[in-house]
Amino acid sequence: MDNGHVAKACESCRKSKTRCDGEAPCERCRRRNSDCSYRVKARNRQRIHRRVTNPASASPKTHSEARRHSPAGSPTPNHEASDVLDSQAPSHMQMRDDNVYQSVIATHGDESSSAEHSRLFYGPSSQFAFLQQIHRKVLSSDLQKQSSQSDVQDGGPGLDLFRQRSIFFGTPSRISPRSNHTSDSISSTVPLSQAKDFLNRYKTIYCGVFPLFTDTELDDLFRHLYDEESENVLTSHTKAIALAILANGGLAAGFTNLAEKLFVMANQEAIFSLDVVSLPAIQLLILLSEYQNNMGRPNSVYLHLGVACRKALAMGLHRESNATSTNPNNVSKRQATLWCLYFNENFQSLALGRESAIKMADISTPLPSSHTVLASLCKLAHIAEDGARVIYGLRHASLGKLYVAAEEIHVRIREFAAESGIGSPGFANRHKIPDGIASLIIHNVYYHTILLTFRPFLIAESALPSTQNNVSPQQVWLRQASRYAVNAAQDSIAYASYMFQKDDVCRSSRYNAFFLDASCVVLLFDILQHPSKHACNVEYIQMALLALSSMDQDEPVTTCSRSIEQTLRIVERTISGQRTDSAARxxxxxxxxxxxxxxxxxxxxxxxxxxxxxxxxxxxxxxxxxxxxxxxxxxxxxxxxxxxxxxxxxxxxxxxxxxxIVATDLYNFFPVNNISPYDPVHFAHGEDINP
Structure with a gap:
């Protein structure tokens, strides 16, 4: 790299305080296979004493938090568009300092018993926090009087009303963890023929998406597990991995009780190596988290992945080193394990509204080019990571500024889709990704990322005073942002329904119920805001319920189905009463x-x-x-x-x-009263994706 002075560094190098060569792309971004962008507008930094004495400046806490959560390769904000919005916004429409990002919290069990009492928190980007908006809307006749200044609201009543408590705290285990299964023979627990079916189901679903093991490695592991006379005696950790693989395969095959027993056996084998920092230890935690994910235990998923991230950081898996093994297979396996962990950790953290333990800025290991599906998921997770920071992690002076930030994320999502052959933007390259379960997983994450990016604007539009419901033509972008979220929800349901009919394997992943549930909740909220859209949205909701009915009727699928049906009944009853009251008046x-x-x-x-x-x-x-x-x-x-x-x-x-009612209050999360006229130049059209 040239030692001369570089006039301008790219955003990735600037935020990571790394020397940049000023090229496009620079050497560091090219090596990391990440986006390389340069600031268009030069920053005019104030001197330190001016920043301290200026009362209009932002608080140091806000800036420090924004810098701390800023990942490498994040998009450059459109400062010129934001300046236009600020200049057109009246002074009384600036965001108040007491506006907070509100989340949801709930307790379970007897508070007098510390052993049986549980208390969990989910942030504003979580499904539970958004579901509380329906709870608030249907139980209140005057939404504007229900503002609360608390950062965290009690969501217990909403969980009970919409029957989501079991997923919030995790579906209960069917096998007592106190029972000792370490002495049980694997052949007596799972017959050999059935175990082969479980293994084949695991290969079909996971090997193409999360390539932790090759087919040959799985066959060898399976053979040693059932060959009691084999000289190659499996260690406790290796046996735990084999049991976790069979547990995931058994769950996908519909044998829930047997899968639960295998999961408990895997945990009991792994207890002897809790402090081990190794690649198999990280792989085991990923396997256990995937099982819990499909069983509707999101908090357990978060904990397992958090421990895996700590072990990966302790192992230095995130840093490219010249001292790594020269064996290309070992290098490829380390890369695949790291990026599997990155995707799962970041997407799950965003879905739960919690902080992720590992970010793109921490990683210098290149993406696994040989695993296209995993690489695509990681690129999408990187965009989602930036979106979480921009949409849910920063304070914006106006709702128009929030829309500018969301549109920049949306541009990156569409560019990724066009390049990867996903959705309507990628129609020309639709054959680039493999068909089947891999395509469904990528599309689910793609649509959910769009949904989380624009879902806040549904709440913002709903929170407007009744006199402002008729948005002026200059504020048409607010309706457009809401349409982005609604369209993504409809397209997600339609694509999943199509894949369920096309490929039976797609129905075996129970985590699909999460995406269908999230899409239905958005459509139900849209019905509350626009009752005239009831017939159209209910058609998609019924499509989602039909798709859920085609899956294994077990947890968490049945819980999601009951919750959607219950919420739909409540919403229909609510808008029916609104129509009656309005007509009578x-x-x-x-x-x-x-x-x-x-x-x-x-x-x-x-x-x-x-x-x-x-x-x-x-x-x-x-x-x-x-x-x-x-x-x-x-x-x-x-x-x-x-x-x-x-x-x-x-x-x-x-x-x-x-x-x-005490419920999650996300209305203060968004600067609803700070709508600024938006320049039509920055207006973007929505997308309709017909599978």
Whole structure:
């Protein structure tokens, strides 16, 4: 590298404080196979004493946090567009200092017993935090009066109402962890013929996506596991890996109880090497986390991956070293293990709204070019990592600024899709990725990344005062941002449904239920905001329920199905009541106004009136949304059917009474009142993806 002075360093080198050669791309970014971008607008730094004395400057805490969470290769913000938004925003529309990013927390068990009491936190990007918005919207008649200044809100009532508590805290184990299975023979637990089916199922689903082991290595491991007379005696750690592989395969094959026993046996074998820092130790934790992921235990997934990241950092797996082995197979295996860990850790952290333990800025090891599916997932996870920082990790002065940041992330997502052959942007290169389960996994992550990028704008649009619901043409970008999220949810459901019909293997991964559930919740929230879209969105929700019904009817699939059905019933009941109240108000206003009173025209003021002209016009004859075709159920469950604890606390005696409920408040998370007119030059059109 030239020792001369470089006028400008790329964003990746600047943020990692690494010397840059000023090329495009620079040597470091080219070696890491990452994006290399340069700041377009020069920064005018203030002197230290000016920054301290300037009362309008941002707090040092905000800047330090932003720098600490800024990964290498992150997008350069469009400062010029942001400056335009700021200049057009009135001074009273600046974001207040007490606005916070709000999350959800819940407790489980008896608080008097520390051993049985559990308390979990999920951040604003999590599914549980967004689900609380529906909880808040259906249980409140005056949303604007329910603001709270607390960073974290109690989400317990919402979890009970929408039947999500078991996933929030993790589905209970079917095998007691206290039972000792170390002396059990593997052949007596799983017959050889059945074990072969489990192994083949694992190969079909995981080997092409997460290449931790080759087919030959798996066959050898399987042979030694069942060959009791073999001279190659397996160590406890190697045996734990073999059991974890069979557990994942058994779960995918639908043998949940047997898979649970294999999972417990794998954990009991691994207990003898908890402090071991090695490649197999990291691979085992990835396998265990994948099992827990498909069993609906997100918190356990986060803990397993966190330990795996600590071991990877302790091993130096994230740093490229000249002292590495010259064996190319060992190098490839280390790379594959590291990037499998990176993808799972970052995507799971984003989905749970928690901080990830390893970021792209920490890694200098190149992407595994020989594993195209894994490389594509890691590139997408990198974009999602930047999106989490920009959308959920930084404070923006206005909602328009947030939209500019989201659009920059969206541009990168579309460029990735076009290059990788994903969705409508990648139609020309649609044959670049393998078909089947690999394609479904990439598309699920792709659509969910778009959904998380633009889902905040659904809340922002809903939180607008009623006088601002009719957004001006200059603010059409807010509706466009909401459409991005809704379109991504619909496309995700449509593609998953298509793949379920095309390939039976796609239905065996239970984690698909998470993506279907997340998409349905977005569509249900959209129905609450726009009841006229009920018929269209319910069509996709029914498609998702049909897809879930084609999967193994076991946890967590059944929980997701029940939750979607319950939420749909509540939403339909809510919008039906809104229609009735609105029509009644319009009717009485019309009949009491002297300029508009006419006995033959009073029916025109009622929305969805009865089609029978002989009936008297009243709110009782309105067509109710719950009677529309496609409704999952007619009535809400009685209070006695609610989970334990809900009835005793009196939370659901009248679930539609306008009292102040303790729920997640994400409305303060977004600068809703800071809408700035947006320049049409930066307007981007949505995408419709028809599989």
């Amino acid at each position: 319009d009717f009485f206003a019309l009949t009491n106004h002297p300029l508009h009173w006419h006995p033959q025209q009073s029916h025109q003021a009622i929305q969805f009136p009865s089609l029978d002209p002989n009936l008297q016009n009243s709110a009782d004859q309105l067509i109710q949304f719950r009677d529309l075709p496609g409704s999952v159920g007619e009535e809400l469950p009685q209070v006695s059917e609610m989970p334990s604890g809900a009835e005793s606390n009196g939370c659901f005696a009248n679930p539609y009474s306008p009292y102040d």
